[in-house]
Amino acid sequence: MTTSWYPIINYDNCIECGSCINKCSHGVYDKESTKPIVIYPEGCIDHCTGCQALCPAEAIQYYGDDGSGPKTTCSCGC
Numbered sequence: 483m484t485t486s487w488y489p490i491i492n493y494d495n496c497i498e499c500g501s502c503i504n505k506c507s508h509g510v511y512d513k514e515s516t517k518p519i520v521i522y523p524e525g526c527i528d529h530c531t532g533c534q535a536l537c538p539a540e541a542i543q544y545y546g547d548d549g550s551g552p553k554t555t556c557s558c559g560c
């Protein structure tokens with residue numbers, strides 16, 4: 483878990499498809515909302531891009547992403 487890596491949503495691009503919310507099993511997103519709201523950034527897995535990979539609108543970037551380093555999904559497959 484980390485606070486140096488977590489998703490930042492571009493709401494201008496987001497079409498509220500729900501894919502990111504449904505994908506993440508680490509409590510990062512508010513599951514009660516159809517709009518992706520990051521409520522628990524500490525739960526995000528360092529360098530995981532599982533939700534970004536599913537986003538059809540290129541609306542997810544990551545705090546802490548400087549373009550270097552590995553991008554992966556976490557061991558649970560999210």
Ligand code: SF4
Pocket residue numbers: 488489505506507508510511525526527529530531532533534556560
């Ligand atoms: S990057 Fe991975 S751990 Fe972080 S919010 Fe997206 S799916 Fe969850």
Ligand code: SF4
Pocket residue numbers: 491495496497498499500501502503517518533536537538539540541542
């Ligand atoms: S996957 Fe992308 S378009 Fe869909 S709700 Fe998440 S940020 Fe919005």
